[in-house]
Amino acid sequence: DAGVIQSPRHEVTEMGQEVTLRCKPISGHDYLFWYRQTMMRGLELLIYFNNNVPIDDSGMPEDRFSAKMPNASFSTLKIQPSEPRDSAVYFCASSLYRGETQYFGPGTRLLVL
Amino acid sequence: GDSVTQMEGPVTLSEEAFLTINCTYTATGYPSLFWYVQYPGEGLQLLLKATKADDKGSNKGFEATYRKETTSFHLEKGSVQVSDSAVYFCALRGGSGNTGKLIFGQGTTLQVKP
16 A cells, blocks of 8 residues: 655745645545644644545634545645745645544645745 | 643663653543654654553554553653654544544654664
């Protein structure tokens, strides 16, 4: 199995630009999670989906952030407009069931100038 | 709400030294507990887990025992190697409601010197 796939691995953009991060979960996994990792705040859950439906988006920082999961094999996290404080590593993870181990992707390192 | 507290790093050890990274938690109900490891430039990987009190998780020489009476899940290894240098995260899931949501500690950086 290829594991969780994220793209791009690195993204550098200017403030005000739209950023789209992509994730392909492990085939057959019903749960998908988006996390953000920063030095100041550590690892934070932004949102998670079950069977493509958003279950808990209480961690999404503000309206500039949105996430979608149009099908079982693809999810996006969009930031519009981006700000320098959005600079972080964004991880996607998936799990087979609610209580099962979460498998993390390699992350997208985002730098907003 | 549920929370996890880890000892602050960085922890610097010589090869073959004994490792302990402390982790305590606050949760209602009966959470499952985890240790994840993050190697430089990579995502998190599950290292070990325990799902009920007194369970011991173990993997790659690392161990942690779920202690409900002290609400702790300390990570230990008898003899560390340079290749163990990484960031270690303690986490819990499902203190109440078991939503599948993981709550992470702030992470502890381990550096092992030859």
